[in-house]
Amino acid sequence: DSGVTQTPKHLITATGQRVTLRCSPRSGDLSVYWYQQSLDQGLQFLIQYYNGEERAKGNILERFSAQQFPDLHSELNLSSLELGDSALYFCASSPTPSAGELFFGEGSRLTVL
């Protein structure tokens, strides 16, 4: 158990809908990262937050947004969903932005029908 909690574990929705994925980082970790992993693909970096502020942005679509709250949990919002958004979405945390090791959650599997 990495200490990173993601909910929901599974989510099935229709095209055009909006969903919110939630992540609680390990206790004491200030930095949260979001990654997308499509079937048989590598991890694609979406966005990073550190202590409530956006730190780095990767290949995140404009239809996607995220935020980190004062209690350090983070949410990833996906809107106007398309079939191609079906993927595993991982959240990871680390104590600081410069910490090399990321602790990953078990992921949220999104299926868009």
Added chain:
Amino acid sequence: KNQVEQSPQSLIILEGKNCTLQCNYTVSPFSNLRWYKQDTGRGPVSLTIMTFSENTKSNGRYTATLDADTKQSSLHITASQLSDSASYICVVTVRSNDYKLSFGAGTTVTVRA
């Protein structure tokens, strides 16, 4: 072009045999390199971290090597077990203000009885 290239993309080995995975990177300046193991449908878990001054590091049956001059790393799995079946991901950290992480696409290892 990805700054972290892994090879082979996949491999199949018999239980008890050894195998070696390769990671070549062009990331600069280099901070550290980590190998993660990702079981199917699970979040990645760190196996080893290599810093600039380290050549070899072991974690049980996993041994990582680093040649910072040629920017190459390898992960050697000894006496493979069925539980070693997973994707192995090489992640390089850039030594910069934002300590950007560069992910390889991973090598999928299948161990057969």
